[in-house]
Amino acid sequence: METSRDDVGIAIRSAFLTKSTKQKFSLFALIILSIALLFTETIETKPLNFFRAFVKDAIYRGALVVSAPSKSINNFSGFIKEHLSLYDDYGKLKKENSELKNQISGKDFLELENNQLRRLIDEQISSSSNLLSARVMLDKQSPYLNSFIINIGSNKKIKNGMAVLDSKNFIGRIVDVNYFSSRVLLVSDLNSKIPIITEPSAHHAILSGHGKNKPTLEYLPENHNIKNGDKVYTSGREGIFSPGIPIGKVRIEDNVVKVLLFSDLSQITFVNINLENINKIE
Amino acid sequence: MAYVNKQIKFKFLELVPLLLLFYISLNGHSVIDLKYFSINVHYILVYYWVLRQPRMLGYGFIFMSGVISDVVFGLPLGVNALSLLIIAAVATYARVVTVRITLLSDWISFIPALLVANFIYFLSLYFSNYSVDYLFLFKNSIFTFIFYPILWSVFTLILNLTKS
Structure with a gap:
């Protein structure tokens, strides 16, 4: 049997453009809306940012409520394991x-x-009052992105790019700020690139995340003398993070310089946000 | 009374796909990531219900669930919504052109749905300057395809319950 071009056309029209029973929107209209939404992500205007922040805050609250039962089950199983x-x-x-x-x-x-x-x-010891504490609200580790949500946002003067610490160790930076919440991009994420300095070898490099695998050091000088156990600190070269925040220590595996983080990223409940360079971030 | 109970049960079962859709989006369980493999439950759920019983899963809800997933996972708004709608579009087309629906025909037509949806996903993230683990995405597609019959059986059971 031969399928004419008209039949295919009719099938496509029927599938994409017609609103079938109980469907309020046509597929085509929603696909166009999704594409439009993707394009608006690149536009930065105050009303759009406000709308996005409102939507995200509302969804985070909803996600918090929905994930409460599974969180309780996890806590209970953790409690049992601890007892055992x-x-x-x-x-x-x-x-x-x-x-x-x-x-x-x-x-x-x-x-x-x-x-x-x-x-x-006669050294003046700097105070630690420039740290702001926050609680991890949602920790939905996406297979694609390693990030979590904290419970403070622009209401506490949080800005994009601020360094996030677990105790005194660097774990990531703020990448998305809403009014009541913010997203922290962890150093292990594929999109994370942090300028660092090693100690005692004193080499500048970029700490690059690799998802589930350990972050590695990139753009090291060819004849570097980095050894296992060397410490890795933020270099402060980009001007946003303070220099000298500890990140982890070096482990060389198969000639790849990997970094073992000082903090266990899966066990974080509270974080500190470094407000030191607040005026530089605009 | 028995009639009312049956009606309530029937209404609840009809809502199961919708509740599941929003539950997995809000809970961040749309991609089940196990040690050696991962499955995209979201894709299977949308594909199956749009193909078999579209009145139980509206396109508007699919779009909303995609937007929720984007927010929960921290992706640009519209990425998941677009790929889920592509899955729904392929399922709708398959429904229109197929006369007799069997597991095999569903399973085979799921291949182009997965390929097109992941290609769109890849393109959207590429143009939004997001890096993702493409090997993970590839493995995820393979295992989503492999696990389709298992979820197909579960959903068919729910579908039969709504009919009985």
Whole structure:
């Protein structure tokens, strides 16, 4: 049997343009709307930004409510696992405690020495009041993007590009700010490129995320002398992040310089946002 | 009373695909990512219901669910909505041109749906300057295709329950 071109045309018209039973919109109209939506993403105007922020805030709240049952189940299973591993944990903690007790005396001496030396050079110790704490609201790790949502936004003067820390370690930066929420792009994400400096080798490079795999150092000088265990800090070269925020330490695997992060990105509940360079970010 | 109960059950079962659609979008479970493979449940859900029972899953809802997924995953607004609508479009076309629907015919026509939707997904992200793991996307498409019959059976069970 031969299929004429008219039959295909009729089938396409019927599938795309006609509103079938109980359908309020035609597929074609919605496809055009989606494309228009994609184009408006590139337009930055105040009303559009406000609308986008409103929609995103509303969806985040909805997602928070919907994910509450699965979160409770996860918490419960975590609770059970913790109870089951209680005996092992006790043994480990006991061992760790004795090791720490041994280290304390050495640390006390170093602290004393450090204070004396600081007084000697009259250094002004910077305060940590430029950190703002936030809670992780949604942690929906997309297979494509490694990011999470925190519960503060432009209501607390958060801006795009600000450094996000777990305790004192760098874990990512703000990439999307709404009124009540913001998105943090983690250093492990494919889209994350952070200027860093290594220590003690003092090489500048770019820390590049690779999704599930460990981030790597790119654009290193050809004859670099980086070794396993070298520390990686933000270089502050881009002028947004403060220099010297610890990120991780180097591990060289198959001639690829990888970075083991100081923070476990899957275990983050609270974060600090560095407001130090707030005036530079506009 | 038995009639009312049956009506309530019938109405609830009719809403299952819609509830599932919004649940997976809001909960960020549209792509089930396991250790060795991942499946795009969103694509299978939309494809199956648009092909078999379009009145239970409106195009407007599919669009909204795509936008929600975009927001939850942090992608540019419209990327998922567009790829889901492409899946729906291929399913609608397959429904129009197919006389007898079987698992095999569904499964085979799911291949162009997946290919076109992922190509559109790739293009949208490319033009929005987003980097994604393309190997992951490829593996995801393969396993979504492989797992289609399993979800097909589950959805057919729900569909039969609404008819009984």
